[in-house]
Amino acid sequence: MLFNAVEPKVPLLFSFFMMVVMFIISNWSIYLLLAIMIIVSTNVKYHFKVNDTDLLFTTSLFGLEILKKKARKEQIKLIEFKRTDWDKKSVFIRLEKGFRWKISRFNSDTFDESIENFARTNSINIKKHKK
16 A cells, blocks of 8 residues: 655745745845755655555655665564554654664554554564553
């Protein structure tokens, strides 16, 4: 299954307008550069794909892949399900080698279930925290 997520736009646009105002007031180019970087970051999209034997996490900017991470079932040591807020859940994927993945902001009802099914079918350890 393929899941998609995007960054919330309102905080980024607010930061953009603040940087433009700071540039106008102080006339420092660093604020203009930061404003441009904020506008570019509004076009970042995240994709997470659950296959039968592996997980694929992709980050794209303007439709171009800028980061691609793939973990096969043999590389995954533990999958943790945690609640990070009252209504938000996160999934932490701990690998045998390398950094852990924190997967959040995927607003699908079946997101957690599909990762849990992946872990159960591939005999990967699961750790759930209080709901």
